[in-house]
Every structure is written in structure tokens, then in C-alpha cells.
Amino acid sequence: MATQKLYAGVKLREIRGRLALTQKSFADKLGVSLPYLNQMENNHRPVSAAVVLALAQEFGLDVTELTVGESERLVSDMREALADPVFTAATPPLADLRLAASNAPALARAFLDLHRAYRQNHERLASLDEALGREDAGLKPSPWEEVRDFFHYCDNYIDAVDRAAEHFATSAGPKRDVIRLAEDLLHRQGVALHYDDTPAIRRYDPAARRLVISARAQDATRRFQLLYQLALLTQNDLLEATLDFARFSTPEARDIAKIGLANYFAGAALLPYRAFLEAARETRHDLERLADLFGASIEQVAHRLSTLQRPGAKGIPFFFVRVDQAGTITKRHSATRLQFARFGGACPLWNVHQAFETPGKFLRQFVETPDGVRYLCLAREVSKPGGAFLAPVRRYAIGLGCEVRHASEMVYADGLDPRGRFEPIGISCRICERATCHQRSVPPLERRLKVNPDSRDLLPYEIAE
Template identity: 70%
Template sequence: DPVFTADMPPIADLRLAASNAPTFARAFIQLHQSYRQTHERLASLDEALGREDARTRPSPWEEVRDFFHYCDNYIDSVDRVAEHFSSSLEGAGDVRAAAVATLQKVGVKVEFTNDDRVRSYDPSTKVLRISNRSVTETQTFQILLQVALIRQNALLEATLDLARFQTSEARGIAKIGLANYFAGAALMPYTQFLTAANECRHDVELLAGQFGASIEQVAHRLSTLQRPGSKGIPFFFVRVDQAGTITKRHSATRLQFARFGGACPLWNVHRAFELPAQFLRQLAETPDGARY
């Protein structure tokens, strides 16, 4: 491999490594194979980006992301149906019980297992399995997601028809996104959540406790409060990993995230991993002069 040209180890050293540390040698070969595969994928990406039609053919994930962005991250029909679902209930416990009861009415059994997977659904047996290892907020959210996929399938499909996605893959990704949207909107009904958010000045911890949601679920919900005639503060929401890679992004603002690369290195979000259970604040200004 050309990568070793500058400092090629002598054959004697290679033979010594192979005979004295065969497990290490095999692991090194596997590492090199992974490196080659990654190199080939990057080469394919470079080729794709270099095509004249590349800009006219967004990836399925980009297509879905653009759909939510152009809707200001608010899907009115799904949001209102989810709010109606929760309108007669009080508290997250009632939402969870109502979701389970709704599934049971159509013959779906909910089982709590010790599985590593957060959720799994077997349509042949109509059994929804939820992991006991997940926190309560996640369990409730996943049950509501299944309610959306089964009980609100016609609504989701109609919404997808209006979006006119270019590929079936993008449509499939968007359907899960809409089901997730329903789950969040049912757990945190629009009018009730917006009122509570204004009263507590968007204290995410208080909102999480009041609605039985996680911090991430609350933050995501705040980025969707753009109902015409009853809008909340426009938020953008970003989730990153320790390497700085953006793993989830939504925006009710005019801020558009870069299609490639990670989060801005100047954002203090990178310090969050060093300071668990603490909230960090930062004023950011984008090149167009907008402040967040």
C-alpha cells in the first residue's frame, strides 16, 4: 500500500510480528481492510460530488431534512391529531396508558423485555417489544411512535404524498420522522406545552418534569412550535457526538446547517461532554448577522 512507502518496515520485522504476535497481525490486516474500504467509499463520494447533476440529486436524508426545514419544522396536520389524542388526558402516565390501550384495541400486544434494542415490532404476531433498559420517557415515546405508524398510517401517507419525495428511501425515512413527530406532539400537546414553556421561560428541566419527557425530547419539541397564529420562539436543535459529528438537526429558524462536516468548532456544545448535567449558554452570530 502506498501509505507505507515513506517508512516501509523491513521484511524481517514483518515476519517477527507475524510469528510472535499472530493475533495482532490479523487485527492489523483487518484494520487495513477497513481503511481501504473507507478510502473507496470516500473516492465514490468525491466522484458523486464532482458530477454536474450532483447538486440536483440530494441524498434521501438531505431531501427529508429539507422537507422539515421548509415546513419550519412544524407539520400542522400531524401536530393537531396528536394534540387531539392527548386532549382528554392528564399527565404523561395517562398518555402512556392511552397509547397502550389504543394499540390493544387493534390487537397489538405491548411487551417489556430485557432486549438491547429500544423497540421492535413483529407485524406477523402483532407484538411490540419495548426494552426495560430504556428510561420511562423513551419507552413512552416508542409506544406513541407505534401508535402513529398503525393508527395514523393514512394521515402519514397523505402527508408524504403531498411532499412528493423523489425516492422511496426518502419517503421511508420521512415516514419514521413523521411518526416521531406525532410521538413528541402527543407527549407534549402544542397548546399546553407552549403555555407551559412561556410560563417557565423555557426552562427545559421544568418542562421535562411536567410532561414526563427527556431533556432531548423537550429541546426537540421547542424547535417545532411554529403553528400559524400561535407561534413560539423559533429554536434550532442540534445533537452532536463527542467527535463533533451532527447526529440530529432541526430548525425553526432561517439557520441552515452545512450539508457536510460537523458542528461549528466555536460552539460551546463541545464542552458539554466535560460538564455533564450542566447547562451551558452561548451567544452565537452567523455570517448573515443573525444572533442566537
């Protein structure tokens, strides 16, 4: 099988800019001519093995940075957007989309922003009972989606915040008693901490300097909420500097992002990077053992595994997703080539939907996506009780997975036959190319249909080749 050539011009230019080097200086350090570097930076020539080696030796670069998943995510997002019926012309070839994602990522994101704006406007027009007669019914970007995309395209890894949280956790000593340290720091800041029987999970009164955390909440939740509040009170300058760098378009998006960054600090302090990565490898990524070791929940551990993307010290690339009982994706992140639908739910053949039928148990599944990549998928139902008989219980299912080439590093692969059946799944029905899926809900928008009134199979139509 021929080795795939590596075209990474945008990444080379980004690395050179980060190092503040001219093209000539960069070429000299890499041991190549200036014209050769220029051709590589413009994707006219692939990055050679000698250049990859020089990047690692000269700059200590984690060479996996050259193949990070941003281009694949952009291609996936563009394919989904172009499947919209508004695009009546033929869909651009996949090769063209990959060229756009590699050579002009800013243009690709601008296209996605434009399509998202169109969808938002279309949805508002469809809700005339809300839109008619309102002064604020004009087109506005969704703050929630803007923040989601910020984390999505950062690989859900924020280096400065992650390292600050790890430094905090390290200062707690060898026993990693981050909660006692957090309580001490809050006390020094004049904050009174109380655990009360209150329905609110967390409530902070800045005037009275009083923090109340619900005694009803599970222990992992209480720990997380304490660290979240600590982040807001002691890491404000860092959070604000990160927000300034992100340049969100609305105050609402900035506010939502600040909550996300404080949550990130809390998770990274509870599960500090190097200690957690080492424990993950030692336990072969056993979620229950990791949760017990760090005093965290199964969901917190699964989410943290998907963020271990620090340059030079990366963990297994995982995807993580959380869905509600209606199948709606409420959290999503992927450090793998598998990307989730930006609108709607996940593929119904995926085991994450079956997890609600077996509460408290892990489901394992081998799957294959239309691009031929195979994954080991793990799914489990998680419940969040309200702490009282009449309090509502929130139920979700979480999914975690990696490519099968990493399966041997997962305890959940034990006893499974990698030569067995791989369930064929897709991203969403409207862009899935599979012609014979018995669970298809809508036809693929990129393919022609054959309708025969005299014949009926699983579907009332055939998908033309």
C-alpha cells in the same frame, strides 16, 4: 435607523393561491388596486403596513408568515454551495442571492439540488474501490438528505400531524395520561404489549401482533417508542397522505420520511402543542422542569421547542442541533436566521462542543454571527446508556438557542450580562468571512489570500479585504 422594507411577493401569491382567489378578488379584500397588488406580488413594491393589517384582519393571517425564514435558509444554503471550488467565477452579490430566494425559490432549490447531485457524484468518484465495476454506482439522490430537507423547509412543523397528535393527547383527559390511552388503543387493536429485558429498544411483530419495548431503556424513551408504534398503527392514512403530498423521489426516502413522521407524532403527542407552549412560557423555557412535567427527556423537550411554529400560535423561534463527539451534526433545525452547515461540523467556537467536558451541566453563551445577529445559546451533553454494564453508551451534545431579543423569556438568561462579550461564530470555516479567527481550519473560499513566507501569525496566511 431606517425600517427595512418588506418584500414578500412569493408569500402573497402563495396565500392567494391557498385561498383560491383571483388577483382582483384578493386586491379588493386587501383594499388595494389590481396594479398595486401585481407590483407587490412581483416584488416591484414592498408590502405596505395597510396590507399587512388587512391580511391579519380579513384572513386572520399570522403576519410573521410574511417573514418566515425560508428565504434566509435558501440564501445561506446557496452561499455555502457557491463557496465550492467548482465555482471559479466571482460569487454573486448577496443582494442577488436574496432576490433569487425571494422571487424564484423553486429555481434556488433546483440549483441546490444540482449542486448536491454534483457533490454526491464527486464523492462516489473519489471512492473508486466502491464505485468501479458496480452497476448501481450511478448518480442517485441521497434519501436521507431528501427527507432532512423536507423537514427543514417545512420549519420542522407538520400541521396535520401535529394537530392529530394534539387531538389524541387531549382525548386522554385533563391528566394527560397519553401512555395509558395508548396502551388501551393498542389492546383494542389486538396488540400484545410487553416490556422485556431485550437489547432492542423496540420490536414489533405484525403477524403475531406483538410489541416488545426494552425494559432497559429510559422511561422517556419507552414512552416515546410506544407512541411511535401507535402512530404507525392508528395514523397510517394520515402519514401516507402526507407522504403523497411530499412526493419523494425514491421509495427509500419515503420510508425514511414515514419513520420521521411517526416520530413527529410521538413527540407531539407526548408534548401536545398548546399545553406544552403554555407550560414553556410559564416555566420560562426551563428544560428540566418541562421534562419533569411531561415525562420527557431533555433532548425531546429541546427538539419540541424548535417546532412551535403553528401559524397564529407561534412560540419563540429556536434553533436546535445535536452533535456527536466528532463534531458531526446528526440533527439540525432552525426557526431562526441562524443556519447550520449542510456538510461537515459546526463552528468550533460554539459552546456545544465544550458540553462534552461538563456532562450533565448546562452551558450558556452569547454569540454573534457574521451577519451581526446575536443569540443566546444553551448547550448540554446527553448520554443514552444501553441499560447494562457492557452495553455501549451513546453520547451527544445538544444545542438550543434564540435571538437575544427573546432572552428575557428564558430562565437561562438570568445572571448573564447582555452587554458583555459575544463570541464571534460562523456557519462553517469555508464560508465564514471572519479574518482573525484563531480556530479557522481552512481559508474562506470567497476571499483572496496573502501569503508571506517571512511572517507567521496565528494563521500561515492573511485574508485580503
